[in-house]
Amino acid sequence: MPDINIQFPVGWVNVYAALGITVGTRLLLQNKDPAFDPLMREQATSPSTPDTSGTIAPYGLQYEVPSGAAGCWARGRLSGAEGGPGLFINVQVAP
Numbered sequence: 001m002p003d004i005n006i007q008f009p010v011g012w013v014n015v016y017a018a019l020g021i022t023v024g025t026r027l028l029l030q031n032k033d034p035a036f037d038p039l040m041r042e043q044a045t046s047p048s049t050p051d052t053s054g055t056i057a058p059y060g061l062q063y064e065v066p067s068g069a070a071g072c073w074a075r076g077r078l079s080g081a082e083g084g085p086g087l088f089i090n091v092q093v094a095p
Contacts, residue, residue: 038076
């Protein structure tokens, strides 16, 4: 599976749509960028652009989206202030 590159200030990115994966498929995601901590949300519709709530996915740790999830959204988050070239998240379809 290719990495997702989230560019600033895009806001929330639909992980399923970005990779053409069927919504509800179990996913394993890993943050591959030590400079950024993305925010993850499991819901059907996009969170509002200024919304910065969600689960933080620290560098190197795996985040699981369970089978049957209504959706998965990711947003780049910089420690301190937003900005920078982007964020890389590795996504795999889980067995």
